[in-house]
Structures are given as structure tokens and as C-alpha cells.
Amino acid sequence: MxxxxxxxxxxxxxxxxxxxxxxxxxxxxxxxxxxxxxxxxxxxxxxxxxxxxxxxxxxxxxxxxxxxxxxxxxxxxxxxxxxxxxxxxxxxxxxxxxxxxxxxxxxxxxxxxxxxxxxxxxxxxxxxxxxxxxxxxxxxxxxxxxxxxxxxxxxxxxxxxxxxxxxxxxxxxxxxxxxxxxxxxxxxxxxxxxxxxxxxxxxxxxxxxxxxxxxxxxxxxxxxxxxxxxMPNSRPMRRRQKSARNAHDLAACPNCGNSPPRGAFHTCGSCQASFDVFAGRGRCPQCGADFTESPITCPSCNFTAPLRAWFGETAANN
Structure with a gap:
């Protein structure tokens, strides 16, 4: 097929x-x-x-x-x-x-x-x-x-x-x-x-x-x-501090462990607002649309995984 x-x-x-x-x-x-x-x-x-x-x-x-x-x-x-x-x-x-x-x-x-x-x-x-x-x-x-x-x-x-x-x-x-x-x-x-x-x-x-x-x-x-x-200039942090400044600091590529890029590179499909998809853990700050299942490609290793996986989360049970 x-x-x-x-x-x-x-x-x-x-x-x-x-x-x-x-x-x-x-x-x-x-x-x-x-x-x-x-x-x-x-x-x-x-x-x-x-x-x-x-x-x-x-x-x-x-x-x-x-x-x-x-x-x-x-x-x-x-x-x-x-x-x-x-x-x-x-x-x-x-x-x-x-x-x-x-x-x-x-x-x-x-x-x-x-x-x-x-x-x-x-x-x-x-x-x-x-x-x-x-x-x-x-x-x-x-x-x-x-x-x-x-x-x-x-x-x-x-x-x-x-x-x-x-x-x-x-x-x-x-x-x-x-x-x-x-x-x-x-x-x-x-x-x-x-x-x-x-x-x-x-x-x-x-x-x-x-x-x-x-x-x-x-x-x-x-x-x-x-x-x-x-890309961060320092070595990737394998363990994230609980006192991170925002959700973005808790994210890491599930394949190579590198930090994700910072910036408003994601466009909301509902309200067309540009925002940092990691800073809000996948939530659009304008309309609240959920992008936790959106595929994200790591710029360091080209590995693609849902945004939730970047925070160490697994799929929810049905």
C-alpha cells in the first residue's frame, strides 16, 4: 500500500x-x-x-x-x-x-x-x-x-x-x-x-x-x-530546577536534552497571535487555545515530539 x-x-x-x-x-x-x-x-x-x-x-x-x-x-x-x-x-x-x-x-x-x-x-x-x-x-x-x-x-x-x-x-x-x-x-x-x-x-x-x-x-x-x-551557549541542563522562572525553563528536548529556542515563533491557529509556545506550556495567552499536542521539532537534533513530551509528560489515558 x-x-x-x-x-x-x-x-x-x-x-x-x-x-x-x-x-x-x-x-x-x-x-x-x-x-x-x-x-x-x-x-x-x-x-x-x-x-x-x-x-x-x-x-x-x-x-x-x-x-x-x-x-x-x-x-x-x-x-x-x-x-x-x-x-x-x-x-x-x-x-x-x-x-x-x-x-x-x-x-x-x-x-x-x-x-x-x-x-x-x-x-x-x-x-x-x-x-x-x-x-x-x-x-x-x-x-x-x-x-x-x-x-x-x-x-x-x-x-x-x-x-x-x-x-x-x-x-x-x-x-x-x-x-x-x-x-x-x-x-x-x-x-x-x-x-x-x-x-x-x-x-x-x-x-x-x-x-x-x-x-x-x-x-x-x-x-x-x-x-x-x-540556541543556548551553555551546556544543556539535564536536571531542571523547581524554582525555574517560567515554564520555558522546564522544557527540554526529549531526545537530546537541549533547551528549546526562546521567542514568539508559534502562531495561534484560532486568533493568529504570535507567542512563545513553551512559556505558557502550550496555551495561547490571547485566546487560551491548547497546543500541548502540537509537534515540535528540536533545532539541535531534528527530533519531533508533541509539546507535552518536552515537559516530560506522557499522553493522557482515554
Whole structure:
């Protein structure tokens, strides 16, 4: 049975990880079919290139997810969309664990690199020798898989947050300057990098797709920079004092234990007032609407749980 979630449909499940594909992937498929990457003798190979790209991105994201599980994290979903893939991981909130999870994705591409290289050269030599079992289409396909994997690897390891290279840099900085400052520094560099990469692709290659991708990266880096400003600079308190100044001081992520961000970032669906959802334990100060069951995502570890769980409360019995 297909399962739909936020415009995506589940297409596979492995290692307790669900793989979703966003409907906008259809636009990429249509674009690639209309603008073939090579002169194949049979059009079916254009579809094979699309499926190959899909497989490489999926394996890359599984690298992130399985690495998170290996350090004690919880399996999350993988979502594939036109700008690549996203692995929602709940890894322990430590710089070492974070570094391993982030680096595991590009490591998959590193492993694939010699495999595609060897397969292409074997096929090319066999075709040149007149082997009837290897067609020119197969040689071109393997060459494209090698080049696509190489380009994805090189692009992903650019030190521009939120690309994997930028997140690796952030994890290394985390060891030295702490969690919040490392995110702020990496995000600032990411914004500069997104602008530079976008302009380079636009001027050099006239690529509108890459321009939109870099705009997305710029927005993501800016969001991370804002989150860094809300993160506490001190180590998270595992035990909360009973004499806390307000309910906000009693809240902690049920997964990593970090304090939630402070500020009026929640909008009431009833009266449209903006308020700090933690300060009032989920109650809107204007109309009294209850948001204790609203899902809250931790900016530190991306774990999502109902607001009540942030206060150590379980669901009420029916």
C-alpha cells in the first residue's frame, strides 16, 4: 500500500527506514526525458539514466541514515525531491556522532567512485575489442553514472552549509567553539557560498536549475543562522530546577536534552497571535487555545515530539 505524506509517496522501506519521493520529482523526470544527456541508440537508456541518478541519491541518503542508527540514533524517513534528498535522522547530539552521520553520505559516493570507474573501463575495452555482449549504449550509460556520481560527490563536499561539506566543517568547529557558535559560523559561510555558487553556475553555465538550488541553500543557511542565535551557549541542563522562572525553563528536548529556542515563533491557529509556545506550556495567552499536542521539532537534533513530551509528560489515558 502506498502511503502519502506532505506531497510525497512512500515507495520503499529498508532497515526500518521509509523512502518517500516528492511529486515534484516528476518534473525532473520530464525535463531529463525532454533533454537527453547523451545520444543513445535506444530512448529507454534515457530513463535508465534517471533511475541511476535516483539510485545514487538514495544510496547517499541511506549512508546518512544508517550512520545515525550505528551511533544510537533512531531511523527516520528519507525524502527525495528535485534538489536531491533529505535523510531525517535523530542522532545523538554530539559533535563526533554528528560528524560521522554527515560524512557517511559522501563516503557512499567515494565507495561508488572506483566501482563505476572499473565498470566503465571494462565495458569500454570490451566494446572496443568488438565484444557482442557490450553495446555502445551500455558504455555511455556507465560513463554517465561515473560522471554523475563524481559531480554529486564534488558538489556535496563543498564547505557551504547546509551541503555535507559545510556540515562536516560545522561538526569540526563544534569540537573547538561549541554547538551554537559552530552552527552560526558554518551558516554564515554557507550564505556566502550559496551566493557565489549560484552566480558561478548562472554566469558560466546559464543554469536556472542550479540558481534555484542555490537560492534554496541560501534560505536554509539563513534559517540555520537564526536557529544558532536562539540556541543556548551553555551546556544543556539535564536536571531542571523547581524554582525555574517560567515554564520555558522546564522544557527540554526529549531526545537530546537541549533547551528549546526562546521567542514568539508559534502562531495561534484560532486568533493568529504570535507567542512563545513553551512559556505558557502550550496555551495561547490571547485566546487560551491548547497546543500541548502540537509537534515540535528540536533545532539541535531534528527530533519531533508533541509539546507535552518536552515537559516530560506522557499522553493522557482515554
Amino acid at each position: 502506498f502511503e502519502f505524506q506532505n506531497g510525497s509517496v512512500r515507495i520503499a522501506r529498508a532497515f526500518r527506514i521509509d523512502v518517500f519521493i516528492h511529486w515534484t520529482w516528476g518534473l525532473i523526470v520530464l525535463w531529463m526525458l525532454m533533454t537527453p544527456w547523451a545520444q543513445f541508440t535506444k530512448p529507454i537508456w534515457n530513463l535508465a539514466v534517471i533511475l541511476g541518478l535516483f539510485a545514487i541519491v538514495t544510496l547517499h541518503e541511506f549512508g546518512h541514515s544508517l550512520a545515525a542508527i550505528s551511533v544510537g540514533g533512531k531511523p527516520g524517513n528519507i525524502v527525495l525531491w528535485p534538489f536531491g534528498g533529505i535523510a531525517f535522522t535523530n542522532a545523538p547530539n554530539r559533535p563526533g556522532a554528528n560528524l560521522w552521520v554527515v560524512a557517511a553520505g559522501p563516503l557512499v559516493n567515494v565507495i561508488l567512485y572506483p566501482l563505476f570507474y572499473a565498470a566503465y573501463h571494462y565495458a569500454a575495452h570490451a566494446a572496443a575489442a568488438g565484444s557482442p555482449s557490450i553495446s555502445s549504449d551500455e558504455v555511455i550509460f556507465l560513463l554517465l553514472m561515473f560522471e554523475i556520481n563524481k559531480l554529486l560527490l564534488l558538489f556535496n563536499i563543498l564547505p557551504s552549509y547546509p551541503l555535507d561539506g559545510g556540515q562536516i566543517l560545522r561538526s569540526l568547529l563544534w569540537f573547538v567553539v561549541g554547538e551554537a557558535k559552530s552552527l552560526r559560523m558554518a551558516a554564515a559561510l554557507g550564505m556566502v557560498g550559496a551566493v557565489g555558487i549560484g552566480l558561478w553556475f548562472l554566469i558560466r553555465w546559464h543554469s536556472i536549475y542550479m540558481l534555484f538550488l542555490c537560492l534554496f541553500l541560501l534560505q536554509a543557511a539563513w534559517s540555520a543562522y537564526q536557529v544558532a542565535g536562539m
